Amino acid sequence: MKLHGPQARVLGRLYQALLQVFGPQHWWPGETAFEVMVGAVLTQNTNWKNVERAIDNLKEHDLLDPHALHRLDEEKLARLVQPSGFYNVKARRLKALIDWLIETADGDLTRLRRRSLKRLRRELLAVPGIGPETADSILLYALEKPAFVVDAYTRRVLLRHGLIDAGATYAETKALFESSLPREVSLLNEYHALLVELGKRHCQPRPRCRDCPARAVLGEPLR
Numbered sequence: 170m171k172l173h174g175p176q177a178r179v180l181g182r183l184y185q186a187l188l189q190v191f192g193p194q195h196w197w198p199g200e201t202a203f204e205v206m207v208g209a210v211l212t213q214n215t216n217w218k219n220v221e222r223a224i225d226n227l228k229e230h231d232l233l234d235p236h237a238l239h240r241l242d243e244e245k246l247a248r249l250v251q252p253s254g255f256y257n258v259k260a261r262r263l264k265a266l267i268d269w270l271i272e273t274a275d276g277d278l279t280r281l282r283r284r285s286l287k288r289l290r291r292e293l294l295a296v297p298g299i300g301p302e303t304a305d306s307i308l309l310y311a312l313e314k315p316a317f318v319v320d321a322y323t324r325r326v327l328l329r330h331g332l333i334d335a336g337a338t339y340a341e342t343k344a345l346f347e348s349s350l351p352r353e354v355s356l357l358n359e360y361h362a363l364l365v366e367l368g369k370r371h372c373q374p375r376p377r378c379r380d381c382p383a384r385a386v387l388g389e390p391l392r
Contacts (some may be wrong), residue, residue, distance in 0.1 A: 179387070183387065278311065
């Protein structure tokens, strides 16, 4: 991995340390790219087990397909995704995303992948209910574009170790990674997944610093 500058070197060492301890994460969980898109919306403000239950409901009704969901009544969709929480809001957001997908590419993700990252991100952010984290998750994991995903785990790790300050925006945190790391889909994918694993195991709201693989690279957390 070619990196330049002090921050880049730190991020590179952190990546290698996490990979050595946790191993490849094989993210994102999902059988198809479209399932990943749906999951990116349903995972807002909930845990993945709840998302899996909602996706299983869609699969049981043979609805995990852009055209099938496009035809589905929003009220029925809300009932099916109820396990994911905030189901009325998420049904509305899913319908908006699928409307965009049908109107812009007739539901064909292969056609979407031919577009530039910049254009796709702009269009996704214009879809009601799709914020930067959801947009970048779709870009990276479903459309295989080199966009780094910043989530709560990533912010907590960087903030605790003084790599960002409390006022750092999503865009600034994203830029820290994208300006320091090679713009390779597989690398950005793996790095985000490893940071999630670090957050789950160690960098929780009440930190578990013992045996944390980030300490040797980033030093003692500032709390």
